[in-house]
Amino acid sequence: MLPVSEIFYSLQGEGLRAGRPSIFLRLGGCNLRCQGFGVVREVDGKRYVGCDTMQAVYVEPFGKLWRxxxxxLELIQDMEATLPHGKSYDIVLTGGEPTLHYSDSVLIEVLEYFQQKGRSITIETNATVVIDFEAFPVYKACTFAMAVKLxxxxxxxxKRINDKAISRIFTQAGERFFKxxxxxxxxxxxxxxxxxxxxRYDAPVYCMALGHDAQxxxxxxxAVFSFCAANGYRYSERAHIxxxxxxPKV
Ligand code: SF4
Known part of the structure; x- marks a missing residue:
């Protein structure tokens, strides 16, 4: 079973393809917790600390909401049903850490379907999972947004830096960037x-400000904007936030 936390249509809010209409497939489960990002949620009287997508990270208490x-075919139908128009769109595979499920046959079939339709697919990953690109060549044509954790x-x-995983993406993926x-x-x-x-890895670098709300x-x-300008990095807005x-679902 492929655990799906959310399916929704929105505009990509950050990174190389910011602003593009996209169907988001958010998978459940993550191999990190990132409590340093300090987002706090209370569920049933219990306090959870983590990132702004913790609903796709913690099996307890959020896993019961995953499908x-x-x-x-069912997943493709549910994804396509979110589209409010008949125009072009991207696919964004996100999480949690979606590459934990990279060899799942349902996921592979979904990615192959959209790739055959000519859709651009971005995979938002923490780049800690070593992907077998030879066994699953669908990933070779994907864009990897590598949000390596600092x-x-x-x-x-x-736990957060896996040079083998990063270097595999660098040598095998069609397009990649850091954020x-x-x-x-x-x-x-x-x-x-x-x-x-x-x-060690030469790729475009996008930097974004920490925060789960506009405030x-x-x-x-x-400070992040000035840091980017001073160091020759790209500043990325986080428009959805x-x-x-x-x-959720934006
Ligand atoms: S790797 Fe990403 S999804 Fe997982 S806990 Fe960290 S910020 Fe959240």
Whole structure:
């Protein structure tokens, strides 16, 4: 069963393909927790801390809201049903960490279907899972948005950096870029971490402000913007958060 947390249509809010109409397929489950991002939610009197998509991370208490798919046609129908128009659109595979399920046959069939229709597919990943591109060549034509986690995620380096996984994406994927979430207070340390990574892997770097709502984004965005300008990185807005906050399905 492929665990699906959300299916929705929106505009891509960040990164290389920002602004493009897209169907989002958000899979459930993640191998990290990223409590350093500090988003807090209370469910049934219990407090959960993590990232702005924790509804796709924690099996308890959110897993009961996920839907398991064992049929790709059904999933394709549900995805296409979200489209409000007959014009062009992208597919965004996100999570949680969607590559945990990279070999799932339902997922492969869905990706192949949309690829055959000429849709651009972006995979939003923390780049910690070593993907077998030879066994599953559908991934070779995908764009990988590598949101490699830095120390501000609160995760130990041994869990958040997997050079084998990153280097596999670099050598096999059609297109890839880094995107990093930065906070104003730790720019110096984070800058060193980004330099260390990007000296090993040459790809466009997008930096975005930390925040799960417009108010928090506004605390960090000017510093991150200036940091990008000073270092030759690209600044990415997080339009979905700026406009909608941490509402699901946007
Ligand atoms: S890797 Fe991404 S989805 Fe998983 S906990 Fe961290 S920020 Fe959230």
């Amino acid at each position: 398991g798919y064992d049929n790709s 120390s501000n995620s609160g995760e130990p380096e041994s 990093f979430v930065l906070d104003a207070e730790h720019l110096k340390e984070l800058s060193q971490e980004i330099t260390a990574l990007t000296s 928090t984004l506004a605390k960090h965005d000017k 700026r406009v909608w906050g941490d509402r």
